Amino acid sequence: MADPVIVVITGAAGQIAYSLLYNVAKGDVFGKNQKVVLRLLDIGPMMGVLKGVEMEINDCAFPLVSDVVATDDPGTAFSGADVAMLVGAMPRREGMERKDLLKANAKIFKSQGECIDKVAKKSIKVVVVGNPANTNALICAQSAPSIPRENFSALTRLDQNRAQAQVAAKLGIACDAVKDIVIWGNHSSTQFPDLSYAKVLDGEDWVEASSKIQDDDWIHNEFVKTVQTRGAAVIAARKLSSAMSAAKAIGDHVKDWWNGTGPRIVSMGVMSDGKSYGIEEGLMYSFPVKIEGKGVYKIVEGLNINDWQRKMMDVTAEELSNEKKDAFQFLLSE
DSSP states (O other), X not given: OOOOEEEEEESXXXXXXXXXXXXXXXXXXXXXXXXXXXXXXXXXXXXXXXXXXXXXXXXXXXXXXXXXXXXXXXXXXXXXXXXXXXXXXXXXXXXXXXXXXXXXXXXXHHHXXXXXXXXXXXXXXXXXXXXXXXHHHHHHHHTOTTXXXXXXXXXXXXXXXXXXXXXXHHHTOOGGGEEOOEEEBOSSTTOEEEOTTOEEEETTEEEEHHHHHOOHHIIIIXXXXXXXXXXXXXXXXXXXXXXXXXXXXXXXHHHHHHHOOTTOOEEEEEEOOSSSTTOOTTOEEEEEEXXXXXXXXXXXXXXXXXXXXXXXXXXXXXXXXXXXXXXXXXXXXX
């Protein structure tokens, strides 16, 4: 059996981590024969709760868990780490503007990036979940200059899964009979869920989703709006933010990044290169990607973009550009 994978989960005393830890520990992410070391990181005031989480993991007697470390010290958590799932972040509270959230989290992810740079493996794979995820991931990457930029990503798989479920419900089919939905841009209400390349299973053949839906108004309006606002809808119904679905999406994201996607298209927030689809360089923008080798993604190039798609893609790119400027202004003023 291979050496254990050292996995860091931040915000580990929180509700997302509570679901995520179970999936990682029982082998859903790294495989049924891959042992893991779990490093659970949270802030000092949460250490009592985190101790309880550690106790529960131990009480599950997972055969794949080699060790569990609960800590409030980032140096201990990130030392020699293979994978980091950065879930913890300052939550948006009532009355807070998005700029307030950016300011609070810029410092957190700068500090975590600096620590990753110093003590983690140079091959570490980092997915940022804490919002605003894309810009937090950008700050983290910029703060870890010795780690390749392509080793950082932001979670938009939750949006992809939400979109997949909407199409499945519309057509009355199983979710795994839908593939290749693309999420462009930011994990925010400006994101662009795009069905232009999506396919659904019709008998034994994969066919264009739009040809089965046959409802352009739904595709351009209700579908897009539902996916863009799904997080807010969950909060309104549950009085808490998405947890189980977010944890599932993190697991999906890391599983595919670790093991590959084959021919499937998935969406990840990754560093824009200035060449792909006219998106300015240096934004953590969600693109369609394929992952052929372990841990190596490639942006899917050559997809046709019409005027409506271009407009939607540019709106979310502009938001990310403004977030980037605001976040780095906050950091420079420190």
